[in-house]
Amino acid sequence: MKKITTLLFLLLIVGCQKDYINDIVDINFFDQTEQVVYNNQSIEIILPKDDTYSLLLVGIEGNLIARERFIGTKGTNKRTIYVSLLTDIEEVYLMLYNNNGNKLEEVLLKIN
Amino acid sequence: MKQLLYFIVITAMGMSKSVRQALVQTYFISLMLIPTFGLAQFSGPSDSDTSDREAGASLVWLGTPSNASESVSNIRVGDTIVLGIKISSYNASKTSIDYAHIDVQIDKRLYTYQNETFNSEVSNNSQFVGPNAKMQWSNNHDHYDIWDQWQNGTYVTDSNYEIHHYQTSDTSVDGNEVETLDWYVKFQLKVNAFDEDYDYTDGVVITMGRTSVVQSGAEVLLDPLYAYPNQDFSNEPVQAAPTFANTVANDGQNAVKYKSFKINDYASNGGNSEYGDHPSNSAGFDAMFDYGNKKTTTWTHQGRDTATKAFTWPWSNILPRHANTNFGWIIEGYFVPPTSGTYKFQLTSDDRSDFWFDANDNGTITNTGMGMGNGSRDVDVTNLTAGVSYKFRVRYEQGAGGANLYLKWKSPEDVAAGADWAFNANSIYSIDADDVTVTMDYTINYNIDSDITATDFSVKTYYESGTNQFTANSGQSAVTLASNGSADISDQIDTDFSKVQHVVFDEPSSTELATTAAAAVTAADVYLAFQELTDKGINNNETGNKFTHGIQYVNADIDKDGDFDFDDTFVMLDWLNGGTEFSLTNLSSVMRLIETSAYNSVASTAIGNYTTTSKFPLGLTNGTTTYTKNITVSWLGDVNLSHSPTPTNNLSVTGMTINNAPSMSNKRMYMISGKEIEIYIENEIKDGKVHAKVRTINAGIPIGALQLKLIYDKEVLKYNQHTFDTGATDFNNVTENHISFGSLKTEDGAINNQSIYEFVFDTLKPIDSSLGLILFEVIEAVTTDNEQVNILIQ
Numbered sequence: 018m019k020k021i022t023t024l025l026f027l028l029l030i031v032g033c034q035k036d037y038i039n040d041i042v043d044i045n046f047f048d049q050t051e052q053v054v055y056n057n058q059s060i061e062i063i064l065p066k067d068d069t070y071s072l073l074l075v076g077i078e079g080n081l082i083a084r085e086r087f088i089g090t091k092g093t094n095k096r097t098i099y100v101s102l103l104t105d106i107e108e109v110y111l112m113l114y115n116n117n118g119n120k121l122e123e124v125l126l127k128i129n
Numbered sequence: 130m131k132q133l134l135y136f137i138v139i140t141a142m143g144m145s146k147s148v149r150q151a152l153v154q155t156y157f158i159s160l161m162l163i164p165t166f167g168l169a170q171f172s173g174p175s176d177s178d179t180s181d182r183e184a185g186a187s188l189v190w191l192g193t194p195s196n197a198s199e200s201v202s203n204i205r206v207g208d209t210i211v212l213g214i215k216i217s218s219y220n221a222s223k224t225s226i227d228y229a230h231i232d233v234q235i236d237k238r239l240y241t242y243q244n245e246t247f248n249s250e251v252s253n254n255s256q257f258v259g260p261n262a263k264m265q266w267s268n269n270h271d272h273y274d275i276w277d278q279w280q281n282g283t284y285v286t287d288s289n290y291e292i293h294h295y296q297t298s299d300t301s302v303d304g305n306e307v308e309t310l311d312w313y314v315k316f317q318l319k320v321n322a323f324d325e326d327y328d329y330t331d332g333v334v335i336t337m338g339r340t341s342v343v344q345s346g347a348e349v350l351l352d353p354l355y356a357y358p359n360q361d362f363s364n365e366p367v368q369a370a371p372t373f374a375n376t377v378a379n380d381g382q383n384a385v386k387y388k389s390f391k392i393n394d395y396a397s398n399g400g401n402s403e404y405g406d407h408p409s410n411s412a413g414f415d416a417m418f419d420y421g422n423k424k425t426t427t428w429t430h431q432g433r434d435t436a437t438k439a440f441t442w443p444w445s446n447i448l449p450r451h452a453n454t455n456f457g458w459i460i461e462g463y464f465v466p467p468t469s470g471t472y473k474f475q476l477t478s479d480d481r482s483d484f485w486f487d488a489n490d491n492g493t494i495t496n497t498g499m500g501m502g503n504g505s506r507d508v509d510v511t512n513l514t515a516g517v518s519y520k521f522r523v524r525y526e527q528g529a530g531g532a533n534l535y536l537k538w539k540s541p542e543d544v545a546a547g548a549d550w551a552f553n554a555n556s557i558y559s560i561d562a563d564d565v566t567v568t569m570d571y572t573i574n575y576n577i578d579s580d581i582t583a584t585d586f587s588v589k590t591y592y593e594s595g596t597n598q599f600t601a602n603s604g605q606s607a608v609t610l611a612s613n614g615s616a617d618i619s620d621q622i623d624t625d626f627s628k629v630q631h632v633v634f635d636e637p638s639s640t641e642l643a644t645t646a647a648a649a650v651t652a653a654d655v656y657l658a659f660q661e662l663t664d665k666g667i668n669n670n671e672t673g674n675k676f677t678h679g680i681q682y683v684n685a686d687i688d689k690d691g692d693f694d695f696d697d698t699f700v701m702l703d704w705l706n707g708g709t710e711f712s713l714t715n716l717s718s719v720m721r722l723i724e725t726s727a728y729n730s731v732a733s734t735a736i737g738n739y740t741t742t743s744k745f746p747l748g749l750t751n752g753t754t755t756y757t758k759n760i761t762v763s764w765l766g767d768v769n770l771s772h773s774p775t776p777t778n779n780l781s782v783t784g785m786t787i788n789n790a791p792s793m794s795n796k797r798m799y800m801i802s803g804k805e806i807e808i809y810i811e812n813e814i815k816d817g818k819v820h821a822k823v824r825t826i827n828a829g830i831p832i833g834a835l836q837l838k839l840i841y842d843k844e845v846l847k848y849n850q851h852t853f854d855t856g857a858t859d860f861n862n863v864t865e866n867h868i869s870f871g872s873l874k875t876e877d878g879a880i881n882n883q884s885i886y887e888f889v890f891d892t893l894k895p896i897d898s899s900l901g902l903i904l905f906e907v908i909e910a911v912t913t914d915n916e917q918v919n920i921l922i923q
Contacts, residue, residue, distance in 0.1 A: 059897075071811075072900050081922045085900040086813045099901030102840055 045093075047113065047122035055129040056101040062113065062122070064089040069116040072096065074109050074126075082109065100128050183220040184340045184351035186231045186275060188333065189213035189312050205370040206322045209243060212333060213312025214295060216340055223351050227305035229313060229340040230296035231275070231356075234264050236332035238289050243317035251299040251313050259284055259292035264336040275338040276354035282337060292336065305343065374432030374449065377559070379568055382751065384559035385439045385462035387448050389430035392417050392526060393455040398424040406528055407481050411496050414483060414524045417457060427451075436462060436557035439523075440536035447534075450527075457526040458534075463518040463558040470541030474499070475507040475550050477535040478525055484536075485522035486510055494520050518561040555751060569622045569754055571747065573632060575614035576725050576761040578772045580648070583610040587635045590621040591744065592628035599631065599744070607635055614762075626749050633744040636716050646713055647869070649773075650687075650766030652860070653911045655701040656834030656873040658685050658768045660915070662695060663875070675915065676768075678776045679731030683721070683739045685768045687711060691737030698875075701766065705836075705869065707862030711766065717743040719765045728761035729776040741765050769915065804830050805919040806910060808837070812899040819846055819899045823886040830918060831879035836871035836908035837920075839888060845902055846890040855884035871908070879913050 046052060046060040054060075064070065070089045074082040082103070087096070103109060106128060113122035191211035192199035204210055216229050235242055247254040266272050267281035284292060295314040299307050307313050320329065335356035341348045377384040395402055403425045404416035420428040430449040438446055439460050450456035464486075466472060474497070476484045481501045487494040488510050499508035513519065525534050537550035558565060577583045587607040594600040605621040618632055637645070661675040676682060685693045687700045688710075703710040712718050720743045723731070731739065745760055763773035807826040812819060821839065825832075841848070843866045853859040857872040857880040868888065872880050890903075907920040 072898075074901060081810070083901055083904055084811045085898060086811050087898070096898040096900065097896060098898070099842060099845070101844075102842055102901060102904050 046111075047124050049124060051125035051127060052111075053127045053129050054098055054100060056099060058098050058100075059095055060098060061093050061095050062089075063093055064091055065121075066091045070121075071114040071116075073112040073114060074103075075112055076106070077108055077110070082106075098126070100126075103128060182353055182355045183218070183223055184226070184308075184354045185217040185219065186229075186335055186338050186340070186354060186356045187215045187217070188233075188335060188356075189215045189315075191312070191315055194317060204320060206320050209317050209319045211315055211317050213315035214335075215310070215312050216308050218308040218340075218342075218351060220351060223342050223344075223349060224308065225305045226299075226307040226340050226342050226351070228298050228342075228348065229307050230294060230338060231335060232264075232279075232337040233293045233295065233316075234334045234336045235291050235293065235318065236289060237291055238323045239321055239329050239332035240318035241321055242291065242293070243319055245293070245295065245314055245316040247295075247297060247314045248310050248312060250310060251297040251307060253298040254314070255296045256314075257294050259294070261286055261288045261290070262292045263287035263290040264292070264334070271355075273335075273356045274353050275335060275356045276350070276352050279337040279339050307340070371428060371430050374430065374434075376432055376434040376438075379566070380433065380558070380560040381565040382558055382562075383436050383554035384433055385436050385460050385557060386433050386559050387431065387439065387461070388418075388428060388459045389448060389450050390418055390420060390457045390459075391427040391429050391451040391455060392425065392457045393528065394425045394427060397427075401425075408483075408501060408526060410501065411483060414481075414526070417526060418459060418524070429456075433559055436554045437552075440534065440552055440557075442533045442535065444532070453532070454527065454529045458524070460523045460525070462521060463561055464521050464538075465518050465556050465558060465562045466513045466515055466540065467556060468540055468542060469513060469515045471509050471511045471544075472513055472541070473507055473509050473539045473544060475505055475535075475537045476502070476523065477505040477533065477537075478502045479504075479531045479533050480526055480528050482523060482525040482534060484508065485524075487520040488513070490514075490517055490519055492520075494522060516562075518558060518563060520561075565624070569619045569624060569756070571617070571619050571622055571756040571758070573616045573618060573745075573758045573760060574725075575610060575616065576728075576759060576774050577610070577614040578762070578770075578774055580772045581645070581762070583614045584612055585637070585641070586610045588616050588618065588632050589635060590618055590623070590630055590747070591633050592623055592630045599633065602630070622747065622749070624749075626751055630747045630749065631744040632747060634716055634720065636743075642713065642716060642719070646711075646719055646764070646766070649719075649764040649771070650701065650704060650711070650768075651771070651909055652705060652834040652836035652871045652873050653771065653909050653915070653917070654685075654766060654768035655698060655705060656875075656911060657681075657915055658693075658698045658701055659873065659875045660833070661685070661693075661768075662698060663877075676733070677779055678770070679733045679735065680723075680728060680739075680763055680773070680776055681768055681770065682733050682736050683731060684763055684765055684770070684773065686736050687766050689741070689765075693736060701768075702858070702860060704766070705860035705862060705871070707864065707869070715743075717741060721763045721765060722760050723763070725759040725761045728763070728774070729778045731776065803919075804912065804916065805921055806830055806832065807921045807923045808905070808907075809923045810905050812903050814896070814899055817892065818849065819890040819892060819896075819902065821888045821890070821903045823905065825880075825882075825884045826923070827880070827882045827884075829882065831913040832874075832910055832918065833879060833913040833915065834871065834873035835880060835884070835910040835920075836869065837886070838906040838908055839868040839870065840904045840906065841866060841868070841890060842902045845893055845896060847893055849889040849891050851889070852887045853885065854881070855886070856881040857884075869908070874913065 045063040047062060067090050071084055071086050073084045076082055109126050111124050111126050112120055114120050191197050191213050194209055194211060214231050216226055218224050218226055245256055262284045265283040265285045267278055270277035270281060297313050299305050338354050340351045340354055393406060403423045405413050408414040408417055420426045429451045434448055439448055448458055476482055476499060480503055483501055484497045484499050485494045486497050497508045499506040537552045539550060587609040589607050590602045590605055591599040592602060602623040608616045608618055610616050623630060657675055664675055682693050685697055687697045700710040718741055721739060721741050722745045723739055761774050767773045809824040812821050848863050851861055855872040857874045859872045862869040870886060874880055910918040910920050912918055
């Protein structure tokens with residue numbers, strides 16, 4: 018009986034552990050140097066303050082592919098990345114700029 | 130038939146020797162004349178010494194592996210022949226032969242043994258070979274008495290011969306009746322080149338043998354067993370055929386086939402002649418060229434050569450011969466009259482000649498009876514039909530002294546016109562003209578612009594099957610252009626020259642076609658066209674021109690009315706705006722094919738002379754087999770020749786000055802200036818809509834035309850509206866998933882230094898971001914001087 022109780026207790030502990038898969042979205046997308054992305058992927062980025070920012074898609078050779086201007090809020094912001102038009106591109110940089118034109122973050126996207 | 134043969138053989142045994150020989154001779158003649166006579170006992174009894182025979186063994190001629198009825202006279206060195214062995218019983222009390230073995234001696238110098246096959250109706254067969262062995266006859270017995278030779282003869286070593294021993298013991302099939310079979314074994318021999326004067330039939334000889342039957346449980350021999358006559362299989366020598374010389378590589382026009390003979394070779398016949406020095410009649414020619422039976426004639430050459438060489442002279446250019454004396458030719462070909470009616474033929478020769486013609490085109494060639502020569506003779510051949518191939522033959526012999534041979538003719542039209550005798554090599558073929566397979570070497574070099582991917586295109590050959598009707602040549606396949614634009618269509622051409630043929634581009638898909646046109650006709654073309662008109666272009670016979678090559682006017686005539694004017698620039702603008710005024714129904718509506726030599730010199734006043742098309746006539750010529758065609762590919766609307774080759778010759782107009790026309794030879798029509806402008810792009814979600822904005826930063830560079838492309842995700846966005854602020858004529862062509870837009874200055878001046886292009890899209894689903902939903906591509910920009918400008922997206 019003691020063994021059974023111990024086993025049930027261990028199972029309870031394991032069953033109450035956090036779901037780490039769900040926790041990934043809470044991590045700042047720019048915390049990694051590269052990320053694998055797919056079309057329509059929602060990402061979360063952490064902004065330092067309320068302000069106007071720009072997200073840029075920049076080719077490996079530094080050519081600008083797309084720019085989106087948006088108003089962000091301090092803390093975690095959800096954004097969606099669309100890559101279906103990038104048919105012949107396997108890798109692209111995602112860059113975050115502030116309203117003064119200064120680059121804040123950069124991550125290499127590997128398009129899945 | 131078999132019974133008939135036996136009847137002949139058996140009946141002959143009761144005849145006198147002379148009668149039997151006559152019968153046999155008649156029999157062989159019938160074999161030669163009726164090649165379908167089939168299996169036959171090749172040798173028959175011909176010697177009275179065989180009258181006491183009980184059985185016979187004969188060699189049976191079975192033709193060639195592919196034709197059992199092939200005549201011996203057609204056999205040449207290199208051929209394979211088939212011989213069989215037949216057993217006969219002539220003793221009524223000794224039938225149902227159940228055992229036989231016959232030895233055959235092969236002269237290896239004359240033949241190479243191939244294989245043997247026993248008849249399926251006999252069993253327990255075997256064969257052994259005595260290599261390097263030859264029969265040592267017992268001269269106490271006749272050589273054809275092969276039973277006694279079996280008892281008394283021996284073998285001796287001789288590397289030139291081999292002995293084959295064919296044995297069968299038929300104990301179970303068809304009641305032991307080997308003698309009922311046409312052959313119980315057959316074997317194949319390949320004829321070797323040895324000595325053309327040698328009697329090849331002596332190279333296969335029956336040497337020994339034995340047959341027996343079973344009577345009262347015991348083997349009883351058939352004795353004597355004879356082989357006859359003389360144990361070989363023919364009396365006709367096989368002369369090695371001379372090598373066929375292909376002086377003319379292929380059968381066809383201006384070609385004949387010939388045989389060349391050494392004649393009157395008395396030395397080879399003990400100084401005796403076998404025919405007249407010069408033939409006095411047709412039979413004389415027959416005898417003179419009977420190389421198979423005449424020792425004084427040798428077949429020295431054969432081949433295919435030009436009709437010109439055959440029927441014109443001098444000595445320096447005539448058909449092959451062993452020497453310039455005592456030679457003869459048989460020349461055969463087909464005469465194809467160009468018109469119908471009666472043709473007069475003239476044959477001139479020194480020494481003799483005759484002329485044969487299949488005037489009815491029914492396979493029967495007959496002597497025209499024009500005589501034997503020397504000198505000129507002529508004959509009328511009536512009712513010839515134009516285009517039909519009539520076989521003819523000329524026989525000629527030269528003894529010594531002067532020599533010549535000419536064949537000439539007059540068509541009905543020549544006769545009517547009083548024209549002289551003439552020879553035309555194009556009317557003579559080596560085979561029926563309908564059977565001529567012309568090996569055509571036809572290469573088209575499409576001078577296609579480097580910005581057009583040549584390998585995306587393929588061509589086929591068609592012939593005109595009616596008015597404006599074209600039918601693909603049968604059996605052809607598409608030829609993909611090489612990267613340099615060349616296409617080898619040699620195998621695609623129908624050599625029936627009565628069909629007017631064209632090489633035709635395969636139709637691309639509508640998408641590919643639109644892509645090609647979109648690349649070829651852009652804002653820079655339209656801008657240049659406007660400039661030309663604004664400057665009162667050449668076609669208006671005024672000065673101040675922007676076009677430097679005539680083909681530009683041709684390409685600028687986009688409405689195809691034979692004139693370049695504002696109607697064309699209107700259509701061009703409409704095209705940029707996505708209108709339908711520019712006809713783009715198929716490749717032939719935009720592709721222009723001009724022979725390169727003409728393309729380089731197109732006159733500005735000849736706009737209407739060059740239509741758009743995707744096909745080009747091949748222009749085949751009788752007697753010509755090698756062609757190279759250079760065709761330049763340009764595109765309707767490609768005014769600045771950005772996708773068409775630049776002509777090597779600049780435009781020149783008598784009495785006029787072309788201002789500012791640089792030397793454009795071998796250069797592109799637009800020049801890359803090294804200048805650069807920037808465009809700033811940005812998306813933003815406002816009021817639930819996606820706004821995409823482009824702002825140009827020209828940095829003072831006077832831009833005359835600018836074209837960009839916006840690509841959007843049609844699954845998420847839907848075009849709503851646009852707002853442009855450029856100070857120029859703008860265009861905006863919205864399609865399902867992209868927008869072609871831009872501006873061009875149709876008046877003096879340039880597009881605004883900072884021009885704004887803004888688009889608004891509705892969203893088809895809720896979105897929190899627009900990053901990646903809209904992309905921009907650079908098409909082109911040119912200055913007001915038509916210099917191409919680089920565009921950098923910022």
